[in-house]
Amino acid sequence: MTKRILVVDDSATMRELLMQYLRSGDYMVSGAENGVQALEILKTEQYDYIITDLLMPDMDGFALIRAISELDWDPGIILMTQQDERSLAAARELALAYSVNLLGTLAKPIDKDVLLNMLTEVAETRPKGRKSTETVLAETEFMRGLMTDGLSPVFQPKVDLRTRTVAGAEVFARWRSPSGGTLGAGAVVKAAREIGHMDVLTYRMLELAMEQQGKWRREGQEIALAVNVSSENLRKPDFADVVTSLAEQYEVEPKFIRLEVTESDLEVDTRVPLEVLSRLHVRGFGLALDDFGTGFASLMRLQTIPFDELVIDRLFLARAQENKVARTILETAVELAHKLELTCTCEGVETAEHLAMIKDLGADIAQGYFLGKPMSASEFLIWMEDARDGVLKVPGLND
Structure with a gap:
């Protein structure tokens, strides 16, 4: 079954580029420009993976991690940023704290092959559906x-x-x-x-x-x-x-x-x-x-x-x-x-x-x-x- 992916990034150029990468990997892809818009989408649609930037207006990636932890299903999360390694380390620790299914982190600019390999090689560490x-x-x-x-x-x-x-x-x-x-x-x-x-x-x-x-x-x-x-x-x-x-x-x-x-x-x-x-x-x-x-x-x-x-x-x-x-x-x-x-x-x-x-x-x-x-x-x-x-x-x- 084709996997569904939501890309969250305030840069329209970056968002479209990532969506093109993912479509070439035969994924069904949608986009959101920030965390607030992403949550509106997630109220009515479920996605297998969410790829999100950390630094965004209105609701950044850190706040989005917390919101994702409250969903009644368990999407795989990939975090990306142009910031330094400390920011990615902080996001990894936050994902651990909220017990979300973090698949990995990526530094911008995103390498297409690295992204697609991460999605195809990731092991299913938890069954579908969030465990209480x-x-x-x-x-x-x-x-x-x-x-x-x-x-x-x-x-x-x-x-x-x-x-x-x-x-x-x-x-x-x-x-x-x-x-x-x-x-x-x-x-x-x-x-x-x-x-x-x-x-x-x-x-x-x-x-x-x-x-x-x-x-x-x-x-x-x-x-x-x-x-x-x-x-x-x-x-x-x-x-x-x-x-x-x-x-x-x-x-x-x-x-x-x-x-x-x-x-x-x-x-x-x-x-x-x-x-x-x-x-x-x-x-x-x-x-x-x-x-x-x-x-x-x-x-x-x-x-x-x-x-x-x-x-x-x-x-x-x-x-x-x-x-x-x-x-x-x-x-x-x-x-x-x-x-x-x-x-x-x-x-x-x-x-x-x-x-x-x-x-x-x-x-x-x-x-x-x-x-x-x-x-x-x-x-x-x-x-x-x-x-x-x-x-x-x-x-x-x-x-």
Whole structure:
């Protein structure tokens, strides 16, 4: 049966050229000029493969990856860009995090033979039709893996743009299945939500993060770690005591743990979360409002809850170079953070242009694949030492 392919690229010339290449390989081909148009097409039509550029207006390839992960079928994805290898590496990691079927990445200009060979030689790694996360992680497997070695933390560096030092790292989840496969943070969180155990996942990630932090401290390394906290945990009045107990167990100072809370986790009844977060604040734990700008209650949260860090949603940075409104929101958010005496962190720094922009706007902390990917504890320590010694040139740190 002839395979169907959707080509997504804002350049009409490049799009038509790729479609000609593919038609010569006997594929049925359609085109879209950006992610928004592609999603409209995907609402009514299914495709075997989607070939998409990363840098596009309105909705770029990174946002499209997230949207594809929510489809009820599992198309093969090929990513392409004129940007550097870091951008492709970031896209590969994002595809892993969202558990999409990534076939490969290509640098522009696209070689016709390379493209066609990739499509004909790719092995079918998964059956048609997206498996639900319940199939990938049944509840018994999930709970067993949490308590053994199924779950492991990875650490993405955070760079202080003012002092040009490593500010610490954010902790993400990785899942290793007995068959040798790997699930990224997005897939793990989705599975935990569907099974109904987000609170258990958060607790285990906190425990793993503090255990590693305690080891580093005994080795003479004081590394601040940011860990995401779910709404399920914030609705439990004893959560502050649980966090405090873990810190005492692993001999971790509260000031080296920052708990990141998203706006959406605070949109219902804030009474218990306010109590829990206030208790954590007075005990010395850091609090960050994550994904700032994605909801409508941001300013009220900043007024009522003692946050000390504002984490600006990555979408504003991704769009700020070409979208005046997004840049204005980004600039205003940085200014707001400083007026409220909060540390301002910008996530999603994927290019030199992103880094230059947030430096110009006065952001305090930068985080993203342009600076460093999520890595294991041993890899992070090597990365940090190499960066400090100048062996590894890290933009914003020792460039």
